[in-house]
Structures are given as structure tokens and as C-alpha cells.
Amino acid sequence: MKISFPTAVLFLHAFPLNSKMYKYQFRVLEENNIPYVAVDYFGFGGRRNYPTDYSIELLTDSIVTYLTDLGVKKVIPIGDSMGGYVMFDMWRRYRELIKGFVFVSTRAEADTEEGRKGRFATIEKIKKEGKDFLIEFMLENQVSPETKKDNKKMEELRCIMNEATEEGIIKALKALANRKDNTDLLESINVPTLVIAGEDDEKITPPEVVRKIANGIKGAEFITIPKSAHLPPFENPEEFNKVLINFLKNVI
DSSP, rough: OSSSSSEEEEEETTTTOOGGEEEHHHHHHHHOOOOEEOOOOOSSTTTTOOOOSSHHHHHHHHHHHHHHHHHEEEEEEEEHHHHHHHHHHHHHHHHHSSSSEEEESSSSSSSHHHHHHHHHHHHHHHHHHHHHHHHHHHHHHHSSSHHHTHHHHHHHHHHHHHHHHHHHHHHHHHHTTTOOOGGGGGOOOOOOOEEEEEEESSSSOOEEEEEHHHHHTTTTEEEEETTTTTTTHHHSSSHHHHHHHHHHTOOO
């Protein structure tokens, strides 16, 4: 069924979560009558079908097809971490769809060789031991000290991550390891762009790494969110939503 709005916010989640990580944004967008679409990647959340060749490009194609089927003509993607890689690919191949960008806790660079080896080593460990160790590692490294004090939030994050299947995690890790370098795209981005980093993200995408995206895009705004690390929309939704709504009201 076609929907009645031509422009929507598009939520693209971090690895290894799903679209539930944006539940605090869904609420505030509804309060402000801003249309949105949220998707889960293959093997995450409610999406259980797996393509044979899982890549960032294939994932992008599936999302664009879904948007087309819905009748959405323009989107403002919000992508945390892995979501940012999809956003870059959308710009590379489907830029006519893009009305604005919100990059969150992500980077333009491809994995280093060391990083790629680390992902493939993780894949082998998952095959032998299962996914539990990865989830505990992510919970330790993706959130801020402040978030770790909140037992309810930590348990909710654990539950969201546990919805990912081992096959989905393995296929996504391969896609992440093989993704393109996107630094060449930065200077071509000419839509309103907001770049957000978690102030306490020391281990995965430190603010100085995320800032490189803003530095490469003419007119981009860079903001750090306190009391958050790799998942600002979930960790500190109050501050994140203030920044987000101010940006969206000037773009939609």
C-alpha cells in the first residue's frame, strides 16, 4: 500500500542492533507530525530472510526498493554507525532520493587491514562459540559510563542485540569488512548535513574521527552529545532529540 507522504525520515540502525534503538526518536517525530520509515537489516530485528550475497550495496538496494514500494520520493536518512555506511552508498548511487543527512557515530573510511582481520576472526569465533561474547563486548564498548549505570537501558540493549541471528551477524560482519572507502564522496555532498558524535565514544568512533565527515562536507554542522558513546539516540535521547528536531524543521 502506498503511503501519503513524499518525504520521510529514514532510520538506519547500528550493528548489531535493530530499529528499536530509535524508539525515543519515533515518539518525538510523531509528536511533531514528521513522517518516518524504519528498517531492519537482514538477520536483525524482525527481518529473517538472508540474501546469498550480503553487502552494503545489496542492503541499500533492498531499502531503496522498499521506499519506492511505499511511495516515498525523498528521505532524510539518520544512520548510526553501520547506518552511515548505507547512507554513503545511497549518496553514491541514489542521491536523487536524498534531501538531507544525519550521520551519527560513523566514519567515511573503510576498514584497515587490521580491522578486516579482526572482523573475520570474530566471525570464526561466533561459528565456534555463538554470539553471546560479541554482545557482551558491544555492551562494554558501545555505551558511556553513564549509560552503564542504567540497568534498565543496559538490559534493553542486550535484548535488542539478542534479536540478531548468528547468521545475520556473520553476514553483516563480512559486509562491513568489505565496504568501500567513502572519503571521496564527502566533497560532493551538497544537501543539509548534521554530523553527531557521542562525547564518550572513545573506543569505536571517537568524536575526532566522526568530525572528519563534517570537515569534508561544505556547510555541515558537527555536534557532540554528552553522556553518550556510540549510541547517542538511545543513550541520551533528550539531548539528541533537541538537536535532531531543530535540524529536521529546517530541512523538511
